[in-house]
Amino acid sequence: MLMAQSQIDGKEMLAIRGTESSGLVGSNGITKDHVDIIKGHGLVRDVITEENISRMDGNCVIIGHNRYSTAGKKKSGINCVQPFVVYTAMGTVAIAHNGELVDAKQKRKEVLHEGVGLSTDTDSELIAQMIAKAIALNVKCQYGQDIGDITRELAVTMSALNMSYSLLVMTFDRLYAIRDPFGNRPLCVGTVLSPDGNPEAFIASSESCAFPANAKFEFEVKPGEIVELSKKGIKSVWQMKPNTPLAMCIFEYVYFARNDSEIEGQQVQSVREECGKTMALEDDLEADIVGNVPDSSLSAAIGYAAQSGIIYEPVLHRNSYVGRSFIQPNDLMRQNAIKLKFGVLKKKVQNQRIVLVDDSIVRGNTMRTLVKMLKDAGAKEVHLRIASPPVKFPCFMGINIPTNLELIAAHKTIPEICEYVGADSVRYLSVDGLVSSVQKGIERVANFSPGHCTACLTGKYPVSIDL
């Protein structure tokens, strides 16, 4: 998600958050009922090309989205590709949604019974339609006024929504960055600076890694806040009264976010390192080397090695032409990605007792493949150390594990998992160890205490889930 024409590269940086489809929608700041659209299935680099990017020329507000589907039909339908564009009573609005509405089924019924026909079965379209309705019901619209400021309509929409959403909402001349009151998904804003240090553009993104090097990180959008970005600058325009405990997704730290992003004032990389250290403190293993499963567990492995005193050695090579396996939309694609993704550094592993660190075991596909590869290459022992607790429960808030059927830890004990993946031992970071590693570096300020969703690890959901 982003704004500012010069910063389209930022979407490429966020390719780790979604690889199924990609889209950009831009407005020239003058025409209220026209937007330029580029959309397609596949990776951002395949959808947004040298040839078609010129369609965004002359636009002053642009939003983009890389989709990781968590709702609706997983792959099909170009109409599921975000950003969603709706022509409202007062002009065009486009939205990009990160997250998943826990009550999408109910909301869908409500929207349909209001006489609104939907063109997809995704949750994000519902938000677009709810904004369109709030606009139509607003008195400004009845007097035929300009679309201009829609803070009030967005606040009305937010009050009718449950979790989880981080949104970018674009009108013809401005952009709103919005976070749900639980703060479940990250969202931050920045200023792009010219070489002489003046503001050149304003940018908002799920993760700060999408900001260009010449951008200044301004702040994270607060849970329940609406922040407006326009030619005039960045302004907080509304804050929902806090009435829910915070529930930032802890899995963002474990796996999802990029190392070079800043979340809750902390570098994601340092949190992962801390998790590795805590895991070593909870452990008493004797081994020769610490290795890791590339990519996202590298920092945890470095932390584990530093704390345990066991030397870190790379044991696997990652094929950089293959993307993340976990975010693929089906198991066949995930298995294929794993097969192509890793190579063993044979000379490093022969006759070694290896501590193999990964950030998570979800379906067990990765570990089953890798332990065999390492043993076939001559490793003496392979001990798995996982920098998060067992993933046992489904997620309904934006990570695509909708049932526990596929979660290995929901059906097998730790010794059974060890046997299934063929390891010599398996140990996970404790829930308390993870939460304390995540919360240790968060700056405590008045009236703020951090809160994290751990539902997929503990079964404690931040809201009641109506299945």
Ligand SMILES: O=P(O)(O)OC[C@H]1O[C@H](OP(=O)(O)OP(=O)(O)O)[C@H](O)[C@@H]1O
């Ligand atoms: O138990 P599984 O179902 O196989 O899933 C867990 C694995 O998937 C993720 O890696 P992924 O390849 O998605 O991304 P990464 O390269 O960033 O680590 C995660 O880091 C684990 O390695």
Ligand SMILES: NC(=O)CC[C@H](N)C(=O)O
């Ligand atoms: N995070 C995303 O990429 C979008 C999620 C949204 N729920 C969808 O399925 O389209």
Ligand code: SF4
């Ligand atoms: S259930 Fe897990 S993945 Fe889903 S929001 Fe909570 S911590 Fe994140």
Ligand SMILES: [Mg+2]
């Ligand atoms: Mg991984």
